[in-house]
Amino acid sequence: MKREGAGIREIDAGRVRALLRSRAHLAPTAMDGLVPGRAGMPTGLLSRPPEAEGGCGVTGFACTIPVGGKHIYEPSIQMRNRGNGKGGGIAACGLVPEDLGVSRRVLEEDYILQVALLDPGARGEVEAAFIEPYFDIDHGGLIPTVDDFRDVPLLDVRPPDVARYFVRLKPSVLSRFAEEKKLGAAGLSEREVEDEFVFQNSIALNNRYYASLGDKRAFVLSHARNLIILKIVGFAEAAVQYYRMPDTRAHVWIAHQRFPTKGRVWHPGGAHPFIGMNEALVHNGDFANYHSVSEYLAARDIYPQFLTDTEVSVLLFDLWNRVYRYPMEYIIEALAPTTELDFDRLPAEKQRIYRQIQAAHIHASPDGPWFFIIARSLAETGEFQLMGITDTAMLRPQVFALQEGEVSIGLICSEKQAIDATLASLSGEDPRFTPVADLYWNARGGSHADGGAFLLTVSPADGHGWPSAGTGRDAHGNTVPADGHGWPSAGTGRDAHGNTVPAGGHGWPSAGTGRDAHGNTVPAEGPYRLRVANKFGKAVSTVPDQRHCDLSAPPVAPPRADEDTAAIERCAREGDSNGFFAHLMTRLPVMDFDALRWFVDRWADRTAAEAPAVGVEALTLCMDRRYPTGDKKRSSLLAILRGGLERIFERQPLCDGERTGTHVRVTWETRDRLRGPRPGETTLLIDARGFPPEGGECDAELAVKAYRAGWRRLVHYNTRGTRFHGVGLGPGTAALRIDCYDNPGDYLGSGMDGLEIRVHGNAQDQLCQISKRGKLVVYGDVGQTFLYGAKGGEAYVLGNAAGRPMINAVGSPRVVINGTALDFLAESFMAGSPHDGGGFAVVNGLQYDLHGRLLPLELPYPGGNLLSLASGGAIYIRDPHRTLVDEQLNGGAYRPLSAADWRLILPYLEENERLFGIRIDRDLLTVDGSLRPPQAVYRKVVPRKDAEAESEMEGQGE
């Protein structure tokens, strides 16, 4: 990894020149001469990608153990509504040799050339022209598929046959190529020359059989080492099914649901992922400057063949990676330039370099909304990498997540629900996964803080400073055979070439894990490690000494169980959910996971029949609040508490039965028999499993029916990205309260007029658009364009808001955000004066760390465009150290907090305290250990004209 940290001055101009010159013959016009009768690509095609598409759903994960393709299946299904079934694809990286029927040496050394045969008859020609003359084929053939594509649901177009070849370049071809193209002389290693040949060969193949033809016959899907791509006309998950990959294992998976706007698609050439050299890229968004990027590439003799902006993205990546040999940080900078205030906040040396990068490559920087997920095989180091990069303006949704433990996994998705679907799928198969991630976060595009990009790297544990215990060498130079259920006690082996041989089996060595004296699982040193870092190399990690819970083990009663039983009894009898919470807080430090599970289950059993309301309320409180969890991972704690809730929910009577109670449940199966509440019934539980995410049959629609039938308390649970919760209920809904658990989706609360919605966890994008009255409480983060165009209402957010919260809001929305917002907070805010009934936001700039401690963020608001172009309203920011600067404004002004301001916001902070336990004195007004007056802690931002008016008033008063 000597390239890490390399400066721009180290770029080898000779190498760049030689590589680019070697490609001169690949220009479509030059190809005319090579292939008689072939028309060159009309230059008009450069003007825009004919395969126009907008956004899509993207998902990916990287894991320390290889897992089956079926686990990319669930998140793909979750994001079907981000595609239209006209293009889907997957990539798998870090494969397992026996799944592909080759030796480990072949898997690691060879290129896996995969050719999609749109015309099955083209196979012989392709082999004769582009494979057999150049390559030694270690293994090859058509990959297996299901017999009849119509057996795969929602698959209307037969996917192409795919020929897969494990190849190495013939030594004679290699030396000739190196010599002819002067690549050896330019200092390229043999492997680099071989890479370049493979790359160019695929371009030539595509040109012959795809790009230049009226009837397209074949194209290269991928040609990387230890990475494969498959794509189809259909939804991504169908690729897994059709090519029979549910049990094919890999460390890194990515998937893409495409939404091409062109309707008649008969082949998957335009679908994602696209291959670079050893990386596969999926993309959500589109560029405004495809033409400019294409020209930039054409100047370097690189010509798109599939005519989508995704393809040019991966070509850019490969250019900067393999030709210019930029370190990853610079590649990211070239893609998503750091600008404005963020640029100013960079160290001087970085500014100098970034300025040069921008000057050289700005014309190739994709302009417009985009989000890339890239899977990479770092074949030379045996590492696998997953990365997510967002555009500077953060115009596409993106969520990152991390779970660390005995096995570790990092995930990147368009929507959080897809992350949770992946984890649910994995934890269902392997108890070492937990259904909740330890950490969820968003990247801030083009920022000085994280650069809008995170790299998730899976590395062999040895050879990289990791403990080498549990690894060994295989003297045979071949794959260490998996024994069906585990790994030989050696754990990992090394082949004759000294390459690491990672885990291959399904399970984990029994020797490696165990249970400690308390019956908790203890982590074992695995053969692979996952490390997560942002653009600048700063690590993201969880607390190392916290552990996950093995949910598959039986719960065990703790010592002093009778005390717990008594507490349960008392709290249940008295309806004292706060008492339950208080008891849990005292017992949590001494209880182990199994005892905790026993305790939660007992509580659920005790309350399910007689007092479900208090049962639910108490467990919800324990989930909503943040507190120190000691050596326990909060994600495991949440899984346990949520399990207790489910235990209560599932015992409530169904709406179609005779049995009744305060709580009544409706499911997908019983939805047609939904009825109004009978006497004594207060709450309708809507189990969202099985409901589609939108449309007339979705659970949000059922909620509208339930409201009309007379229900006034609704609970949505097991939601998986269902959209439009709390929407469509019409005006005047003040009597209604909706609680959402798990993963409620986009647009929640949009248009709400009176009702109260509580989201117990993170929420997604576009919440409370045009909301008018009512109250939203989110016990977590909210996504993009929160409260866009809102007219009023109250909102309380425990965590952060992503980009553009409160944009274009008018009237009187009042919001407390305890974390921060990424950018464009309250842009074009047009509220009235806060002291005259108008709207405002309070931003506290706090966060809970992984220990459950509430700490101030480094900057209470890191972005720019604070109250930009606003004509009314105000923002109150907790900024005791005066970190906010004028450069963050655009038409606004800072003002000191007045006594009237404090009186105005105090009731909202008091409600905030009640909801989240964030205390005004202890948490908000205490700075560096001492209690300060509000005006020393909070600052106000108002439109400049209001600030001027305020100054004048003060002047008159004096």
Added chain:
Amino acid sequence: MRTFPEPAEVSREVRPAPPRYRNEIGKYGIHRSSRCVDCGRCVETCRYGVHVRPEGYLHVMRPYDYRCIGPDCKDTGICCIEACPRGALKLSANPVSETMGDHRWTPDLLLSTWAMAETGRPPGTHLESEVGASGGGFDRLRFRFPDSPPAGLRREDISTRLPLNRRGDSRPRITIDVPWYGGGMSFGSTNIRALLGKARVAKAFNGFTCTGEGGYPERFIPYRDHVITQVATGLFGVREETIQRAPIVEFKYAQGAKPGLGGHLLGDKNTPSVAAMRETVAGVSLFSPFPFHSVYSVEDHKKHLDWIAHVNPRALLSAKVSTPGDVDMVAVGVYYAGGHILHLDGSYGGTGAAPNVAKKNIAMPIEYAIGRVHRFLEAEGIRDRITVIASGGIRTPADAAKAIALGADGCVIGTAELVALGCIRCTACESGRGCARGIATTDDALLELIDVEWCTQRLVNLYAAWRHALVELLYRLGLDSVSALRGRTDLLTHLDYDDEA
């Protein structure tokens, strides 16, 4: 329910709706000199109502010269100048008329629209009522008529109806009686009385008007079945109940007159009533962003449509888009996201509030966009599953027919309606409180310049005259319905390429 000053029922009947001003602007001036002896010969001669002597009066009134058709009546025996025994009358061109409008909306087009709005009949032949003088666009397109229409075709059998829902889904199959409807103008930009006139003519002709982005005035409620609720990028005044009440919800993604720009209502125009409707604060300038901040891609767009579809399960969904270079992709995207109506807004439209630099330079001309989208949708095999509506500079029934022949199903008109109400195209709409004609204003005093009944009748007359002209045109083309005209580019010729055709 509240009662409203105007009756909810609206008749389609044509009745005279004279101008609001005693001396309306006309193309010609008739000057009566002191030689006049009030003999009344002119009153007896003129058929156009220029000369009037009220019953029981001795004097002939000052000529209503805006009605004069000019020298065309010379030598026909009905010419007042020739008829005057004293030589007291003099005809001249009215220099005021020449100062109105621009090359696209020529004085003749303004005057002919006024004439239609007054009478409900075709304007006189002394006016060039079909094309402007822009030198391009619809002004260079002409129909090729067959020598004679097919025998057996009767004007009364010609259908001008337009179905709006072609998806074949569970939502209502709305059909309108004429292939155009009224475009969105916001409460705030335009006099409520003019807006009510638009709503009432929509009811009379079983068509639609659109709220624009300023909210849904309560006074629209009696016409709710004919009012489209617009969801625009500022989301001003959009509420669930206004979405739920609308038979059609229109998403305004962009406006052809100013793609890439949002609306901007200056603080002066944001009066207390406007602010209340938009749920904002009076006097604060209001801007709509470009684009929708929640929509940056086609799957966001689908989600956006799904949202409204969820709020109102019976509404048709219309997406108003401008005409960028990839308008064909946008069109297909609208269909696949669930849209019923694709509303293409070209660059010729826009009131005075759209900046000139935008109006003249950004979007693709509508006549190019229509054909491109039509052919692309046909190639996709979905042309008959979505209704394509063209707007942006549809000034006359001839323009509408040309747009349909190019491939649209129908049109949306905006400026033409305002012209019918007396707009002189001074293009200072954004100044708001200063509209000399009381149309683009929210000023309490200026509002009084027009009343709802008059607005209604002017628009009813205009619609009747347009329909008459359209039927006449279809008759001459030998087509029995307006849908038969769609995509018939073979019936068009372009003057610049006439020889090649």
